Amino acid sequence: MTTALITGATAGIGAAFARRLAADGHDLVLVARDTKRLQEQATELHDRHGIEAEVLSADLADEAGIASVEARLADRRRPVDLLVNNAGFGNKGRYLEVSMADELRMLKVHCEAVLRLTSAAAGSMRERGRGGVVNVASVAAFLPRGTYGASKAWVVQFTQGAARDLAGTGVRLMALCPGFVRTEFHQRAGMGTDSIPGWMWLDADKLVSAALADLARGKSLSIPDPRYKALMGVVKLAPRGLLGGVSSRAGRKYGPR
Secondary structure: OOEEEEEOOOOHHHHHHHHHHHHOOOEEEEEEOOHHHHHHHHHHHHHHHOOOEEEEEOOOOOHHHHHHHHHHHOOOOOOOOEEEEOOOOOOOOOOOOOOHHHHHHHHHHHHHHHHHHHHHHHHHHHHHOOEEEEEEOOHHHHOOOHHHHHHHHHHHHHHHHHHHHOOOOOEEEEEEOOOEEOOOHHHHHOEOOOOOOHHHEEOHHHHHHHHHHHHHOOOOEEOOOHHHHHHHHHHHHOOHHHHHHHHHHHHHHHOEO
């Protein structure tokens, strides 16, 4: 039986990955900050699917939190076969309206933690000749839109570059770029969502199914919905100057309230 480690496991996309992987028979290591929610989730998944669900409380904005997950991923006695780097958050406000401490915290979680955890997992996976890493980014990676988009762009570029370097080793790396998903993400950031059109919302469980199918196909980039694939195709053709203006207006319309 294989083991998957999921960060940001208690809600949204992370919880959807946990449900799907548990249903498929994978043991789990569930990582998040809220110990009580983790324990409740682990018990539910164990009782429903008969898998083992380990709880690891860690704040990936904190050095000790990243180090504790690194150590678990590097443990050769208890190998992790699939890593899902899902932990992340948004900040309410435009550039210079958000404190530098919050900006740096975002980079710690979205970039440093992803780099270190991917490296810890991929090293032991390469030794075994098998394994997979899914780094959850966003379609915001393809839009000039503040620190959040910039950090997710880094995730995409890092993941695809590392995937090329590990080609032929049996280790697969994939950046997952969803659009709007109904999760706790916007609520936690204090962002209004009333003006987001219904057609732009994605279902987390369907998203995870599409992502795992793309990983199995060996893709290094997954945009798991035809609507967003079409939108990102338009984005690639649009001039950067025009794209920046559209992104800014969209951020004011659909972003923080």
